[in-house]
Amino acid sequence: MKSTVFAGILLMSSIAAAAPPKTALVIHGGAGVITRAQLSAEDQAGYEKALNAALDAGNAVLQRGGSAREAVIASVTVLEDSPLFNAGKGAVYNAEGGHELDASLMEGHTGKAGAVAGVRTIKNPILLAEAVMQHSPHVLLAGEGAEHFADTRKEIERVPPEYFDTEHRYKQLLKAQAEEKQTASNDLKGKYFGTVGAVALDRNGHIAAATSTGGMTNKRWSRIGDSPIIGAGTYANDQCGVSGTGWGEFFIRAAVAHDICARMKYRGDSLTQAAEEVLLKVVPEMGGDGGAIALDRDGNIALPFNTEGMYRGWIKPDGSRGVAIFKD
Template identity: 50%
Template sequence: MRAILAFAAVILVLVSPTSLMAQDEEEYDPFAPRWSFAIHGGAGTIERANMTPEQDAAYRAALQQALDAGAKILAEGGSAMDAVIAAITLMEDDPKFNAGKGAVFTWEGANELDAALMDGRDRSAGAVTGVKTVKNPILLAREVMKDGRHVFLSGAGAEEFASDKGLELVDPEYFATEPRRRSLERMKAQQLSAIDVDVKFGTVGAVALDLEGNMVAGTSTGGLTGKRWGRIGDVPVIGAGTYADNRDCAVSATGQGEYFIRAAVGHSICQGLRYSWRKMLDDAQASVPLDEDGNPTFIVHASEMWLEESDVQAVADAVMADVKDLGGTGGVIVVSPFGPAVFSFNTPGMYRGRATSAGVSEVGIYGDE
């Protein structure tokens, strides 16, 4: 961690870490506007041995397309909200991912979709679960958030709300794909678990920090193959699979939702970052020499302190280690005011990408990338 001690102040200036966007020390200006963006398309047993060159190329192209869509909006001064929506709708429309078209089947042979969206400015949020006819569930989550009367809608009520808002509705068969249908059939025939047939969790998500310092998180999924009894995973649970707070970070998760709910993953990561930043500030102030009357000889400016990318990574890794200790697998993407987005996953691979105003633009699939 870095701490630059300012000698001219007489009071402690508490500045929200939202304004502390850092790169290397020699380039750092806490007030310079920067943007950062990240996406994921699921985590799991994703290994080179299980991917043909054609599949590898197709997934990378899809990830790059979604990444570029959001990055373009941010680079042109657009909002984090618009960037997240642009990326997720593209992935919902792509049958390679388990969200929207291409969603997995429930035990009964239906496609039931979940999505959530959260705005870090005021922590407004919208979430939906168990919808079957809404073409882009992330757009429905946005309408729930904008309406403001409720946060979480489900099933038929959520679909009625979608119709009232004029969202595009489709026949349920629109979401069905043969590979997903075969996964359900194999699960039933061989009495396998969802993990055995899914191999990976294809949930999609995006997180963004825009030039105004606002952060947004969004996530969309079809859940687990063969899910039963109206099962709801972590994606639409605010604070678990989706969370954003301008004071700390924005998080989107993918994995075994039951464990992410129990660990409150999204909220835990943001709280961990807040604690780390506050502790760094307190430790720096405690190290200031005292005058003969026992008063600090200078006051540390919060505006001149920030977390390294490695510090953000450490917090995300610690929360994912907690998920692993509970028995869960998956991953997260995290964007913060402190620099580039980070990824953390405890699986062999994760479909992912990140871009920044500093020129970073990269996608990855395997754990060794």
């Protein structure tokens, strides 16, 4: 009897040892005033297809044993290449009728980070952010300097500014400028924002987070939001990873991404407690809005947002997955 029990224990131990470590992935395509009345069934299907494609790209990396950094880059690149989201190809227009793109990336286990801001001719800003992290002594490069650095990296593709032009974003610019003429209000809540991002947990238990955006429609003076700011729109440590989306000025002031991870590390909050406290209380009380995706080292996922909707998707450690857009 004892030998049978012992043999059973050995068998269970060998099965546990053979089981691959857990991986997880969570993505977003921006938060804002997104209601069912605004999206046709065809449009909704298009967004869901794009989100699933981004999940597939990142998850493929994780399943073959790739790093969390590689996984979030794979997911974000897919979203940057889609004209549906405000990043890369689908970037919004600034007040001058051009495009200025931002992106950032951070590894939790190394603390390394890279970011770019205000680039105009980089097809995939997230790849340039990775190059800054991997091949420069800096964290954040901006504007022409960032593009000059891109010229030193053969893997970074440059495109003409017109590559980012899309009809629906141009219509958004015209609408924003018309509304600007009619009102002197500075209230930007729920208007003309968008971002994409991803957070991944790999088989080594490492976490990485990435964010990319075209910024704010009709923005002036080379305005930069939270997306390329480490600790504001993107952050990762050994316990937690976060990518934010929303009114960037408030995410910067509240250091949203860092605050979520810090509440876990220093106060012992759960991922859900930390993320919901910051996104559903701190940011709204300051006057801002938006959402975030967060993932911890156990594969727990949080997706809080205080807007009408947030494009989002996830693959949990047990392999279950989903995409969603609206609150319900």
